[in-house]
Amino acid sequence: MVNRSIVSNAVSNLKITINFTLENLKMKAQTTTRMFKFSNPPEPKGVLRTIRTCWLIISFVFFAFQDSKFTLVKSIPAFSSFITTDNLGNIYLTKEDILEKYDSEGKFLKNLSNKALGTISFVDVHDPLKILLFYKSFQQIVFIDNMLAGSGNFISLDALGYNQTSLACSSHNNGFWIYNQQNSELIRFDQNLQKTQQTGNITQLTGIKLNPDFITEQNNMLFINNPESGILVFDIYGTYSKTIPVKGLKRFQISNEQIFYLREGKLKSYNMKTLEENEQSLPANDVLDVRTEKEKLYLLKQKSVAIYSATK
16 A cells, blocks of 8 residues: 555655657656766666656645545534635634634634734735735735735725735745736736736637636746636746636635646646546535545535545
8 A cells, every 4th residue: 555645745855747759768867867866867768667666656736635534523613704724734713803723633722803904815825834814895905924914015906006906826936916897907017016917918819708716826827717717827037828718616725737626626737747537435425615625625605614534
């Protein structure tokens, strides 16, 4: 039996792009040699064998939940409208102006409330040490630490000249992205509030009518969910790349090359490399949203959050 913990750690260190032909195999073999620090360069067949093995490991982890048995760990009473999780498995729930944090086993840790800023529109925990809170009604972004304590870092989007911001998310190197509804564009600011990237009018660039409801930066790419057309993908410089034809979503989660989302009461996945789609039945009904972290499944329901562990 494969030790899934070892596999998970291995996958986190594997960044392989398989995009070579027979003509450039030797060149890619040299690249693979450097990546894996082989003492002696492998023959092309060895390279193929290594890459196939890596993809087998990655595929195993990506589909770890398929055909799994789920064991209920805990059910948290909660009337939340939003759930997200960080890479440590911590759970974040919101209801109006309240943010609550639980550990991966469902133990309550902290909460935060700022009635002066109104309802929390979005929480981005991509960096669990610097959490982004977006308050759409007041056009404010607030950064807090892992203890849910504010650092005094309140950002007024009105003051930056963007008073019609409908979406926001964290970005690399302590930056953040906003979606400016007025001009249908994405704009990135660095930690000094200097504008570093700007897409221009996306509708004019792509011909796609936009009514997005979710953005996230993952794996050096920016994803914008536009339910009518799918998921638009940009690089970290704001250059449009493609549209993934998964439509009608409200939220999704990205893990390496996989997009996970809830549809028809099932956890579904879309592989951005192979275009393969898979699904997994969930151990509960009436699920509003779903998250996966570290072999656990988190199900948001109307009156609770259910935490399940997955075993084969």
